[in-house]
Amino acid sequence: MKLTKQAVQEHNQQLLPAHKKQFDFVAENIHGLNEILQKLTDFQVAIPSWALGSGGTRFGRFPGGGEPRNLEEKIEDVGLLHALNQSSGAISLHIPWDIPKDANAIRTLAAMHGLKFDAVNSNTFQDQPGQPVSYKFGSLQHVDKAVRRLAIDHNIEVIKHGVDLGSKALTVWLADGSCFPGQLNFRKAFQRTLESLQEIYAALPADWKVFIEYKAFEPNFYSMTVGDWGQSYLYSSKLGPQAYTLVDLGHHLPNANIEQIVSLLLMENKLAGFHFNDSKYGDDDLTVGSINPYQLFLIFNELVEGMDAKGMNHATDLGWMIDASHNVKDPLEDLLQSVEAIMIAYAQALLVNAKELRQAQDVNDVVRAQEILQTAYRTDVRPLIAEARTRSGGALQPLQLFRTLRVRDELIKERGKKTVATGL
Numbered sequence: 001m002k003l004t005k006q007a008v009q010e011h012n013q014q015l016l017p018a019h020k021k022q023f024d025f026v027a028e029n030i031h032g033l034n035e036i037l038q039k040l041t042d043f044q045v046a047i048p049s050w051a052l053g054s055g056g057t058r059f060g061r062f063p064g065g066g067e068p069r070n071l072e073e074k075i076e077d078v079g080l081l082h083a084l085n086q087s088s089g090a091i092s093l094h095i096p097w098d099i100p101k102d103a104n105a106i107r108t109l110a111a112m113h114g115l116k117f118d119a120v121n122s123n124t125f126q127d128q129p130g131q132p133v134s135y136k137f138g139s140l141q142h143v144d145k146a147v148r149r150l151a152i153d154h155n156i157e158v159i160k161h162g163v164d165l166g167s168k169a170l171t172v173w174l175a176d177g178s179c180f181p182g183q184l185n186f187r188k189a190f191q192r193t194l195e196s197l198q199e200i201y202a203a204l205p206a207d208w209k210v211f212i213e214y215k216a217f218e219p220n221f222y223s224m225t226v227g228d229w230g231q232s233y234l235y236s237s238k239l240g241p242q243a244y245t246l247v248d249l250g251h252h253l254p255n256a257n258i259e260q261i262v263s264l265l266l267m268e269n270k271l272a273g274f275h276f277n278d279s280k281y282g283d284d285d286l287t288v289g290s291i292n293p294y295q296l297f298l299i300f301n302e303l304v305e306g307m308d309a310k311g312m313n314h315a316t317d318l319g320w321m322i323d324a325s326h327n328v329k330d331p332l333e334d335l336l337q338s339v340e341a342i343m344i345a346y347a348q349a350l351l352v353n354a355k356e357l358r359q360a361q362d363v364n365d366v367v368r369a370q371e372i373l374q375t376a377y378r379t380d381v382r383p384l385i386a387e388a389r390t391r392s393g394g395a396l397q398p399l400q401l402f403r404t405l406r407v408r409d410e411l412i413k414e415r416g417k418k419t420v421a422t423g424l
């Protein structure tokens, strides 16, 4: 299914009078309005290819129908999202779930939808059919050299697929670790992992980055070999200037101060970017902003402050990706909500009066500092995002239009009720 420009225009026409009222009300008090709108227009969030179908848990999976059956249909789905919100202009692929058979054709298809390829992701957490050795006890950390070799070669293969698609980064997330005390020699596991990563790093093209993602627990429940930002930072520092630490919001222990982690990684030029999601208890992979939108705002506040301090380009200098799974929602609706939540937090962070905040900090005016942050956070910025979106041809209310056009029903008609997308 392809969204017509006419459908978007008709929708916008209908909602325009109400939108204009809301926009004018908010816009009146905003300093540097056009600059902010431009930043919102430029900001793009990559959609993961593995999140276009219904996610499941180890207890069950309840597909909603019309899921993309192949990579081409996944690209079409991201194209739909992008046509609606003009903020989902990239896709992040997971290999081997989405191996492009004809890279040129896939590139052309993506370009037709206005999409680029963000980081490619390797997978050494599952055994593939016919695999000669197993990842049961780890991949890059494994005591058996043959297993490490397989995992290294797989990562190098993923880089090659990425090069063919025009991607510029490899994300390595390792399930490696141990489930029980005594199972693993931590130091040796670290060293073997580092050596494996060094081989992968050596295969990176000069203009590529490698993102080292960390996670506190799961699937290993006693230790993870890249368990927190400190360990990831250690690997990325030892690897070299093309290696960075990737922050997945759900990969921390409860109540971790993620905004502080982000600030320091950025200071050290080691922040790769994000896997956005939200969580209540652990790696819940919930819709971005659905549980703790204030934390998301505080993270964006550090990002904007830190990137501006270094003269970085908000839109292009870090990787912005969603990593979520949708157990009970339509995946496309969920992704529209997630992108919207990211845009809201970003817009609110752009509203923070940085100069006044600095002044308040310098005189230890704690109350004033909090007021400045919360004034920005409590501003309803949704009309600003809607305005930026429509200026670049998107819908004033993407979710509403998705439902009015009965997009899911159309997809079910095209693809069938019982399709299952590869992925989580």
Ligand SMILES: [Mn+2]
Pocket: 173, 213, 248, 275, 323
């Ligand atoms: Mn992730």
